Amino acid sequence: MLHTLSVPIIQAPMAGGVSTPALAAAVSEAGGLGFLAGGYKTAEEMRKEIAAVRELTDKPFGVNIFVPSEEDVDEKALLCYRQVLEKEAERFGVPLGEAKWDDDDWEAKLAVLYEEKVPVVSFTFGCPSPDIIAKLKEKGSFVVVTVTSTEEALIAKQAGANALCVQGPEAGGHRASFRNNAASHENASLLVLLQQIREVVDIPLIAAGGIMSGRDIAAVLAAGACAAQLGTAFLRCPESGANPLHKNALVDPQFQTTNVTRAFTGRSARGLANRFLIEYDNLAPAAYPHIHHMTKQLRKAAAQANDPQAMSLWAGQGYRLAKDMPAGEIVRLLMEQVKEAVEEINRLL
Helix, strand or coil, rough: HHCCCCCEEEEEECCCCCCCHHHHHHHHHCCEEEEEECCCCCHHHHHHHHHHHHHCCCEEEEEEEEECCCCCCHHHHHHHHHHHHHHHHHHHHHCCCCCCCCCCHHHHHHHHHHCCCCCCEEEECCCHHHCHHHHHHHCCEEEEEEEECCCHHHHHHHHCCCCCECCCCCEEEEECCCCCCCCCHHHHCCCHHHHHHHHCCCCCEEEEEEEHHHHHHHHHCCCCCEEEEEEEHHHCCCCCCCHHHHHCCCCCCCCCEEEEEEECCCEEEEEEEEEEHHHHHHCCCCCCHHHHHHHHHHHHHHCCCHHHHHCEECCCCCHHHHHCCCCCHHHHHHHHHHHHHHHHHHHHH
């Protein structure tokens, strides 16, 4: 499947409304692989987005969903964090949400994917059972599991994944680690991780994490990846559903760096270092999706109040290179840069 792409570029699935059908279709039309993000949607909302993409393109595309986990949560630490956040709730005049666990409509979403026979299905936050992967394959889907370590890569390979998306610590948004309490952001860099995983599995690898230019793409292809997955690079596109405050923050000089934090959702995620992240980073326990539900209205209220300092501004380390241009043009520009990088290397050789 991946080898049939005319360009080795995959648009990362970005949950929370960023990965729109228009964005996915534009990237697929340009020869890459566009992705919908099923996370935080109902199964029926996801089905409608699949239909919308098919209205816009007849090219292959993908859908990503979250694998639910039931790790133990420190209820006392969760309650303490809630009490700390009460002042934020007062600041924005909204109640904190219920700190609850849910499976993000897991079974219903799987049913939709079986019925819709989506060309590519990818998973984040874990590896589905071999039975689920086998059933998706029977329906004609190419199955990708996102991994952050060699251990996870071996689990996914043994479960029957067609390919792995190798996520380096440079990536924006949530770490895809199978276990929430893993210190995955301390892993080796993407290029090192790619080579480590290439040593233990023999299935196609997609590289993800901090990839912003054609030179980056050329580097990961040289390191053994068959394609590069980019998220932050598409955030400022007109087709992106990112909040305008989020898009503007990527070029706003007041945001000088990115950090990995649990402050917004209870799961490690990389975003622009704003007031909320800095103030609460050391206080948030490993409790996902509990804290996500608890802070959801806070983040929404911050956006409505035009206050990016309390929003989850997910971004990879290369965020300053994100361009405000149509997605299809970005794909074409990236491929021109890949060609130039390869030609330069050949000249040096």
